[in-house]
Amino acid sequence: MAKIIHTADLHIRDGAEKTYCYAVLDEVLDLARSEKADFLVIAGDLFDSFSDFEALRREVVQKLFRLHEERCRIIYIPGNHEARGASSDLSAFSLDPVQFYAKAPFVFFEAAGVEFVCVPHAANYDGYRDWKVPAKKPGSLRVAVIHALNSTVYTGPDDEADSKAGVIEDDFFARFAVDYAAMGHVHSGRVHRIGGALACYPGSPRVWRAHVREAGPRTVTVVETGGAEPALRTVEIRAAGRFREYVLPAELDGTAPLTAVQRIEAEAGPADLVKVRLTGVVEDENAAAAAAAALRERLQGKVRLAEVDLETAPASRLLANGMAKAFLAELDAVRPDETDGPDYRRWLLARQYGLEEIAARSEEPE
Numbered sequence: 001m002a003k004i005i006h007t008a009d010l011h012i013r014d015g016a017e018k019t020y021c022y023a024v025l026d027e028v029l030d031l032a033r034s035e036k037a038d039f040l041v042i043a044g045d046l047f048d049s050f051s052d053f054e055a056l057r058r059e060v061v062q063k064l065f066r067l068h069e070e071r072c073r074i075i076y077i078p079g080n081h082e083a084r085g086a087s088s089d090l091s092a093f094s095l096d097p098v099q100f101y102a103k104a105p106f107v108f109f110e111a112a113g114v115e116f117v118c119v120p121h122a123a124n125y126d127g128y129r130d131w132k133v134p135a136k137k138p139g140s141l142r143v144a145v146i147h148a149l150n151s152t153v154y155t156g157p158d159d160e161a162d163s164k165a166g167v168i169e170d171d172f173f174a175r176f177a178v179d180y181a182a183m184g185h186v187h188s189g190r191v192h193r194i195g196g197a198l199a200c201y202p203g204s205p206r207v208w209r210a211h212v213r214e215a216g217p218r219t220v221t222v223v224e225t226g227g228a229e230p231a232l233r234t235v236e237i238r239a240a241g242r243f244r245e246y247v248l249p250a251e252l253d254g255t256a257p258l259t260a261v262q263r264i265e266a267e268a269g270p271a272d273l274v275k276v277r278l279t280g281v282v283e284d285e286n287a288a289a290a291a292a293a294a295l296r297e298r299l300q301g302k303v304r305l306a307e308v309d310l311e312t313a314p315a316s317r318l319l320a321n322g323m324a325k326a327f328l329a330e331l332d333a334v335r336p337d338e339t340d341g342p343d344y345r346r347w348l349l350a351r352q353y354g355l356e357e358i359a360a361r362s363e364e365p366e
């Protein structure tokens with residue numbers, strides 16, 4: 001029976017983000033310690049680029065060394081990001097005592113009754129049918145460590161054109177009698193059964209970018225062997241914070257309603273990445289841009305990273321439009337006194353929808 005902490009896609013970056021990345025890493029290591037894990041498996045993209053790998057690998061190995069001393073083996077394969085901008089072959093680096101397997105096409109070893117097939121990231125794995133992977137010993141558990149896409153998640157070209165990952169075929173898992181596939185690359189966690197294996201993406205334990213795939217709790221997977229099949233559970237990494245996205249109708253001057261901003265500030269935590277999308281018709285997009293910059297500045301003081309996007313349209317043509325003027329005058333007459341609460345929000349939305357509708361009609365050919 002063995003216990004494995006499975007993580008991937010930490011994307012440790014030097015510079016302003018280093019403190020955050022290390023807080024996430026430290027929490028993962030604390031978990032491995034408190035769980036008394038036999039293995040910590042890092043399935044690629046531990047570093048965000050080759051230069052981050054070069055700059056920080058010694059510091060990171062120092063952090064991992066303490067866990068190693070507590071008899072947890074650390075197994076790490078490079079993902080597609082470690083090779084970004086690489087000026088030398090990753091397999092030439094030693095991260096001792098971390099078991100770093102960068103030598104293509106795979107490295108096989110057995111430890112504590114678990115057989116590992118470690119597959120460093122490659123642009124493709126086409127030759128795998130010729131790989132001389134030893135037959136599985138009866139009674140042992142086989143874990144494949146892979147940084148790639150598979151058929152259940154690959155839905156066409158990767159949207160990160162400059163950091164594509166290879167695609168591993170379904171047949172791979174059955175051919176090499178894999179029980180558990182410790183996958184990396186996809187940042188939202190998921191488990192699929194492929195060719196008799198449980199193929200698990202633990203998801204990134206951090207928030208890497210403002211994207212829907214980074215939403216929800218950030219987790220690592222704890223795997224326990226010994227039963228009929230591996231038992232999995234996910235553990236949230238609190239230091240990761242959350243990705244939070246808000247769509248707000250802007251006032252005519254481009255500012256976000258204060259109550260909405262206060263709601264965001266009450267909800268978001270200091271480790272969060274917050275994205276605000278300001279929508280609607282505004283009088284002057286330059287003023288709106290300045291208001292957006294001020295909002296970004298304000299939120300930046302409260303959260304780890306704040307992004308404010310303008311998705312507005314200028315009302316210049318509209319204000320010359322008699323219907324728009326009349327509409328705004330009517331609406332101003334029924335503007336709620338309280339700018340707090342749902343009535344005001346509904347009023348703001350009604351005004352935006354009305355203006356957008358008038359804008360659309362005024363562009364129709366006569």
Ligand SMILES: [Mn+2]
Nearest residue numbers: 045079080185
């Ligand atoms: Mn990746």
